[in-house]
Amino acid sequence: MNTREIMALFDRYVIANYSRMPIAIVRGQGTRIWDAEGRCYLDFFPGWGVNGIGHCHPRVVAAIREQAGRLLHVANHFYMEPQGRLAELLSTRSFGGKCFFCNSGAEAVDGAVKLARLASGGRKYGIITMLNSFHGRTFCGVSATGQAKYQQGLGPLLPGFKHVPFNDLEAVRAAVDESTCAVLVEPVQGEGGVNIARPDFMRGLRQLCDERGLFLICDEVQTGVGRTGRWFGHQHFDIAPDIMTLAKALGGGVAIGGLVARPEVAQHLVPGTHASTFGGNPLACAAAIATIEAIEAEGLLENARRIGEHIGRRFAQFKQKFSFVRDGRTLGCMCGLELDRPGAGIVKRCLEKGLLVNCTHDTVIRLLPALTTTPAEVDEAMDIMERTLAEEE
Numbered sequence: 001m002n003t004r005e006i007m008a009l010f011d012r013y014v015i016a017n018y019s020r021m022p023i024a025i026v027r028g029q030g031t032r033i034w035d036a037e038g039r040c041y042l043d044f045f046p047g048w049g050v051n052g053i054g055h056c057h058p059r060v061v062a063a064i065r066e067q068a069g070r071l072l073h074v075a076n077h078f079y080m081e082p083q084g085r086l087a088e089l090l091s092t093r094s095f096g097g098k099c100f101f102c103n104s105g106a107e108a109v110d111g112a113v114k115l116a117r118l119a120s121g122g123r124k125y126g127i128i129t130m131l132n133s134f135h136g137r138t139f140c141g142v143s144a145t146g147q148a149k150y151q152q153g154l155g156p157l158l159p160g161f162k163h164v165p166f167n168d169l170e171a172v173r174a175a176v177d178e179s180t181c182a183v184l185v186e187p188v189q190g191e192g193g194v195n196i197a198r199p200d201f202m203r204g205l206r207q208l209c210d211e212r213g214l215f216l217i218c219d220e221v222q223t224g225v226g227r228t229g230r231w232f233g234h235q236h237f238d239i240a241p242d243i244m245t246l247a248k249a250l251g252g253g254v255a256i257g258g259l260v261a262r263p264e265v266a267q268h269l270v271p272g273t274h275a276s277t278f279g280g281n282p283l284a285c286a287a288a289i290a291t292i293e294a295i296e297a298e299g300l301l302e303n304a305r306r307i308g309e310h311i312g313r314r315f316a317q318f319k320q321k322f323s324f325v326r327d328g329r330t331l332g333c334m335c336g337l338e339l340d341r342p343g344a345g346i347v348k349r350c351l352e353k354g355l356l357v358n359c360t361h362d363t364v365i366r367l368l369p370a371l372t373t374t375p376a377e378v379d380e381a382m383d384i385m386e387r388t389l390a391e392e393e
Contacts, residue, residue: 023035045357075277076275100279307332
């Protein structure tokens with residue numbers, strides 16, 4: 001089918017709740033994708049960060065093929081090796097916690113909120129989150145999110161959430177009351193504009209939570225699994241959360257989410273308190289295991305750091321060259337170029353030149369390149385961006 005035919009199918013049968021680009025993608029490999037007419041695009045925003053090690057990584061494809069011929073799904077009242085192995089890999093690369101698996105980041109956040117309330121013994125329920133945060137599209141996730149545009153028309157929202165300014169420790173401290181059980185924070189706000197937490201803020205949150213008997217929840221749905229050049233974003237700040245949520249890049253392109261919690265916190269998820277029918281299924285876990293193995297075998301954490309430094313240098317040049325560029329922020333493969341104007345037009349013109357990027361928070365061009373991206377591909381993407389930015393002058 002060609003693009004027009006595929007679009008016609010969507011027009012007739014698919015709910016139009018997404019603003020879709022007029023492109024039908026049929027194939028992906030590494031940092032490239034191809035549309036139905038065979039045109040190739042350089043993808044610097046692969047799957048909203050899901051394809052963290054590129055499209056169709058050979059290790060992930062091989063693991064899926066092998067697992068698909070053995071066992072696709074089994075109920076969670078049985079034991080299964082892939083889920084146990086994946087939990088071990090995540091625990092030993094983070095803070096020694098125990099894992100629960102689901103299917104998405106929003107579900108992981110829901111589980112983390114439930115766990116924090118359960119571990120508080122039913123006496124506390126309040127969660128402090130940050131303005132400009134994003135925690136998913138479920139009612140719990142939307143209620144936790146500190147952006148009004150995601151909540152319009154959905155009230156009443158779930159009670160118990162307070163939103164305070166990001167990187168403002170005193171605002172968090174002032175928001176704590178007798179009902180508070182946890183603080184929920186992204187180490188880097190993705191949807192909020194690629195805002196990077198300050199070290200003193202993250203360390204202060206850890207200290208505050210310890211002092212007041214609160215749980216610190218790090219939403220690592222976007223920052224986890226190597227995205228920032230460390231396994232998890234909180235590791236840049238030499239702290240450990242009590243609960244961490246994961247999804248997006250975890251499955252190398254396959255849907256999987258989860259949370260990791262300190263054992264003494266995790267013990268409060270007992271039978272009957274929480275579940276997920278498809279969570280931790282063998283196929284998704286096999287893909288996630290292969291993803292983690294690929295990151296280690298190919299040195300992709302170090303490569304993510306190099307990519308971020310490379311893009312950061314080009315962003316600095318853009319800031320000097322173009323008066324409308326306000327700032328460039330990078331942490332590994334999580335990059336944002338802030339403008340003094342809306343960026344949707346720049347995204348559209350980059351697409352026309354064969355480069356996929358994203359605009360978030362209206363004025364921030366966001367890039368989430370795969371950890372496998374090469375220096376030549378970075379230069380190719382940055383050259384396209386520079387030509388596009390020049391058209392704004």
